[in-house]
Amino acid sequence: MTVQLAISSVAPDVSRSGxxxxxxxxxxxxxxxxxxxxxxxxxxxxxxxxxxxxxYKVVSGVVRTCRFMSDGRRQIDAFHVAGDVFGIEAGPQxxxxxxxxxxxxxxxxxxxxxxxxxxVSGSQQLVTHLLRNFERAQEHAVLLGRRSAVEKVAAFLxxxxxxxxxxxxxxxxMTRLDIGDYLxxxxxxxxxxxxxxxxxxxxxxxxxxxxxxKDLGALTAFNL
Amino acid sequence: MTVQLAISSVAPDVSRSGxxxxxxxxxxxxxxxxxxxxxxxxxxxxxxxxxxxxxYKVVSGVVRTCRFMSDGRRQIDAFHVAGDVFGIEAGPQxxxxxxxxxxxxxxxxxxxxxxxxxxVSGSQQLVTHLLRNFERAQEHAVLLGRRSAVEKVAAFLxxxxxxxxxxxxxxxxMTRLDIGDYLxxxxxxxxxxxxxxxxxxxxxxxxxxxxxxKDLGALTAFNL
DNA sequence: CGTCCAGTTGACTCACCTCAAACGTGGTGG
DNA sequence: CCACCACGTTTGAGGTGAGTCAACTGGACG
Numbered sequence: 001m002t003v004q005l006a007i008s009s010v011a012p013d014v015s016r017s018g019x020x021x022x023x024x025x026x027x028x029x030x031x032x033x034x035x036x037x038x039x040x041x042x043x044x045x046x047x048x049x050x051x052x053x054x055x056y057k058v059v060s061g062v063v064r065t066c067r068f069m070s071d072g073r074r075q076i077d078a079f080h081v082a083g084d085v086f087g088i089e090a091g092p093q094x095x096x097x098x099x100x101x102x103x104x105x106x107x108x109x110x111x112x113x114x115x116x117x118x119x120v121s122g123s124q125q126l127v128t129h130l131l132r133n134f135e136r137a138q139e140h141a142v143l144l145g146r147r148s149a150v151e152k153v154a155a156f157l158x159x160x161x162x163x164x165x166x167x168x169x170x171x172x173x174m175t176r177l178d179i180g181d182y183l184x185x186x187x188x189x190x191x192x193x194x195x196x197x198x199x200x201x202x203x204x205x206x207x208x209x210x211x212x213x214k215d216l217g218a219l220t221a222f223n224l
Numbered sequence: 225m226t227v228q229l230a231i232s233s234v235a236p237d238v239s240r241s242g243x244x245x246x247x248x249x250x251x252x253x254x255x256x257x258x259x260x261x262x263x264x265x266x267x268x269x270x271x272x273x274x275x276x277x278x279x280y281k282v283v284s285g286v287v288r289t290c291r292f293m294s295d296g297r298r299q300i301d302a303f304h305v306a307g308d309v310f311g312i313e314a315g316p317q318x319x320x321x322x323x324x325x326x327x328x329x330x331x332x333x334x335x336x337x338x339x340x341x342x343x344v345s346g347s348q349q350l351v352t353h354l355l356r357n358f359e360r361a362q363e364h365a366v367l368l369g370r371r372s373a374v375e376k377v378a379a380f381l382x383x384x385x386x387x388x389x390x391x392x393x394x395x396x397x398m399t400r401l402d403i404g405d406y407l408x409x410x411x412x413x414x415x416x417x418x419x420x421x422x423x424x425x426x427x428x429x430x431x432x433x434x435x436x437x438k439d440l441g442a443l444t445a446f447n448l
Numbered sequence: 449c450g451t452c453c454a455g456t457t458g459a460c461t462c463a464c465c466t467c468a469a470a471c472g473t474g475g476t477g478g
Numbered sequence: 479c480c481a482c483c484a485c486g487t488t489t490g491a492g493g494t495g496a497g498t499c500a501a502c503t504g505g506a507c508g
Contacts, residue, residue, distance in 0.1 A: 067366050073370045089355075091359075132314055134354065135313075135314040137364075137365060140361075141364045142291050142299040146297045188497075373464070400488095418488095
């Protein structure tokens with residue numbers, strides 16, 4: 001649960017901050033040599049309410065952004081994998097908490113402070129990422145509002161199946177609790193639903209953190 | 225159910241399109257004289273899957289953006305009121321449908337086509353609106369995933385109470401069905417919950433489309 | 449070999465949904 | 479002016495999908 005800075009702890013922030021409130025995220029090719037932060041599993045990257053001084057890009061590992069309610073309920077907003085950008089905020093404060101689902105490496109980009117009017121401007125790259133996150137959030141809302149447990153789980157699996165299309169087996173980085181808090185379900189319901197899908201020969205569960213999709217068509221049929 | 229163009233049907237699109245994929249939304253002062261489109265209640269403004277050639281700003285009235293599932297289920301993504309911008313898309317196609325909740329006036333801004341790489345750039349104003357919509361979508365996801373019926377309704381009322389703070393009475397533009405599809409509930413549950421809140425002296429329902437908040441504190445207590 | 453913890457499974461409960469009937473209001477036509 | 483209808487809303491009764499609580503399982507690790 002400790003945060004470690006990579007060897008060169010000078011983030012690419014300073015050299016990149018221009019006259020715009022947001023600096024440009026560098027392109028993927030440049031990122032390879034860039035100094036990155038390391039976070040161990042379950043480490044907090046930033047907390048709700050903190051000053052939003054930077055945004056981040058995932059190099060490796062998985063990050064979750066989530067909100068906690070006072071009674072302990074948690075809603076996971078999104079999982080972020082390599083290449084995803086997270087931590088872009090509308091206001092000066094963090095509206096969500098970000099945590100490392102697995103050990104991960106992350107690049108930080110400095111965000112310049114808002115001016116008095118609170119206006120912002122963005123680079124092409126950054127706006128593209130923002131748009132993608134926006135669309136994901138909308139998609140997620142539909143999922144949470146109008147879908148049954150099976151439909152939710154199927155949609156979740158499809159999302160990860162796309163990523164691991166080559167292997168055909170999904171290697172989950174997160175626990176059942178994470179999945180539940182992402183889908184608005186309890187661990188028990190997630191577990192039961194996965195078991196049911198296995199009984200129906202839609203998926204196979206070789207191990208707890210591995211899911212093999214046997215019938216992609218059946219899975220897809222749950223959406224729409 | 226017919227679409228009518230205001231007198232001067234030349235939208236401010238053309239004169240404003242520069243070299244950027246997105247044109248700038250004009251400021252509020254300029255909008256006053258701008259030619260606007262009129263839509264009657266329940267008119268479709270655009271449909272899911274259509275080409276996303278413009279984005280819009282609401283001048284008056286209320287607009288809903290929503291998604292339909294093949295079995296008829298509907299999830300309302302957001303309600304947009306005067307000053308709100310909607311219809312900003314990540315891809316070339318509409319991911320949602322937009323409809324007029326009440327008769328309304330809307331200004332359209334042309335969006336230039338994506339270049340081959342699919343990159344976009346945005347003006348300060350537009351990015352600010354995008355950020356606001358993004359934050360709203362995140363908030364909405366938490367609402368849908370982890371809140372009970374009363375909490376959902378309370379949050380909904382608070383959102384509109386802020387707008388009509390001066391009068392103290394909320395004038396609803398939408399039906400119970402709209403509210404239900406926004407909150408991920410049925411009409412019956414929305415109705416029952418409102419009745420219960422009235423019995424508990426938290427609100428008053430002088431008429432079907434009017435809600436008077438009697439105990440703002442109690443309403444706020446349902447959040448967090 | 450025992451401990452620990454994530455995951456699974458079962459029995460029961462409950463919040464919300466479904467179905468159905470009654471109500472109220474606004475519009476239309478006699 | 480009133481009778482009637484249409485439609486959105488309210489209310490009631492009963493059903494059910496997912497939550498709760500609790501016991502059990504099975505790897506991982508010492």
